[in-house]
Amino acid sequence: MTGLNWTSILAIYRFEMARTFRTIGQSILSPVITTVLYFVVFGGAIGGRIESVEGIAYGSFIVPGLVMLTLLQQAINNAAFGIYFPKFIGTIYELLSAPINFLEIVIGYVGAAATKALGVAAIILVTATFFVELTVLHPLAMLAFLVLTAVSFSLLGFILGIWAGNFEQLTLVPLLVVTPLVFLGGAFYSIDMLPEGWAQVTYFNPVLYLISGFRWSFFGVADVAPWVSLLAIAGFLAACMGVIWWIFRTGWRIKP
């Protein structure tokens, strides 16, 4: 094998991005509206009664969690739909017959899904500045957390899209697994605020590490050490890559 076939990767990436731009209205408008609602309810209505969390105004405290929530949902949904759709309508035959390897297919689809998710995350960050004061202590770390999370959860979405046998299954996992994990992963609170036993349970939630690390890059405070967070995301990313490698090796759910 002599390097990656970038022409093919770019073709997939462009094709996927074109779909995003065709539906630009709903791609951007809906997450922005949802986020504004969160700010109004949690930041304004409830946040007014909460003094501060770990010395940070509650409205500002929830921003990293909200961005992560949207980033995860977007990454998973985009990537899952991106690969599920060709499987559903049958155009996947072309991917399988093309002179490309699994890594190139993944870079194309996951790259496009992560790009879109990062775009939406950026818009939400900007939207947040209209509501609360925001400072970023470690901008580079923030960027690293954003990119790593977008990529690793796009990979998870890709796996989901290949696994899903129908549209119901496609929306089930984000709804039943991801959303609860984000809500229970400290998006809207510090785990110190939880009763003793529950705090222990929360450490098993992988999303906690994402939100905690991401919040650290803003405020310098975290539930777990930032390097632990980084390690957790890297491990998750590697696990997803392993699963996808196995999928293409065995042809699971895509190739008899």
Place this chain on the structure above:
Amino acid sequence: MADIIEIRGLEKTYDDGFQALKGVDLTIREGEILALLGPNGAGKTTLISAVCGLVTPTGGTVTVGGHDILSDYRAARSLIGLVPQEITIEPFEKVIDTVRFSRGLFGRPRDESHIERVLRALSLWEKRNNRNKELSGGMKRRILIAKALAHEPRVLFLDEPTAGVDVTLRREMWDLVRRLRDEGVTIILTTHYIEEAEQMADRIGVIDRGRLLLVEETAGLMHKLGRKELVVEIAEPLAAVPPALAAHGLTLSDDGCRLIYTFDATAERTGMTRLMADIAEAGLHVRDLSTRQSSLEEVFLRLVDEGAQAMEAAQ
């Protein structure tokens, strides 16, 4: 002609135990049109899918242009264009973007003049900025062909290209296939229509129950297996074949007015002279004579039938 595809002992057993291909050997020559003919479920699509990378073979080897389809899949696949049987197409995309995407996916640099040539050849140029879903079924099939030709393949697989296509479009497809062949593209098509194979193909492969029964030049196949029938129309209806003619193995039509004699058109002696002499001797008055060649359809049915009998005998 040089060989472009070598298939040796190709086997495919699906996970449910169904054996779709049972050791297929096939050599395809560069620049020919090969038709794969067979009933539903014979293994035609599995054979194509295995060569193109949609299905993982469970045994045997395939090389395309000398490149193994597994160990050297990049080189092998970049030579191949595939037009699938089902119309599967991204509905919301523009025609031209769909075709451009295919070229890029196969790793070829942008070439707008080639895309234009392909779209014009398929009468799609006027519709290039339409969304795929706005086009008719026949037009969509042409988009699939345009996609397959976008990266300038040397081998084109057409899986049932004219299934559910009207007569005009079918003629257009045939013309296109011949033009491509003239440009040096090797074409492998599967079909149910024997007429299609007969008219289009340089060679015909007959496949049934996962086995390739034979591959022959189309003309040779017709010649070799084409039996002829001599129909003798007689003046007076008969109740049975007269004993004097029993040795000829004749059959009598239901109305008793026609004697049907089957003979091998390519044999040195057809036995026709002897038959006519015996008919005259039996005192029958001949009103009319006609001969007719069995179509490929009949040839094919006989082959499949013989294949089935041979398999039963083996068991």
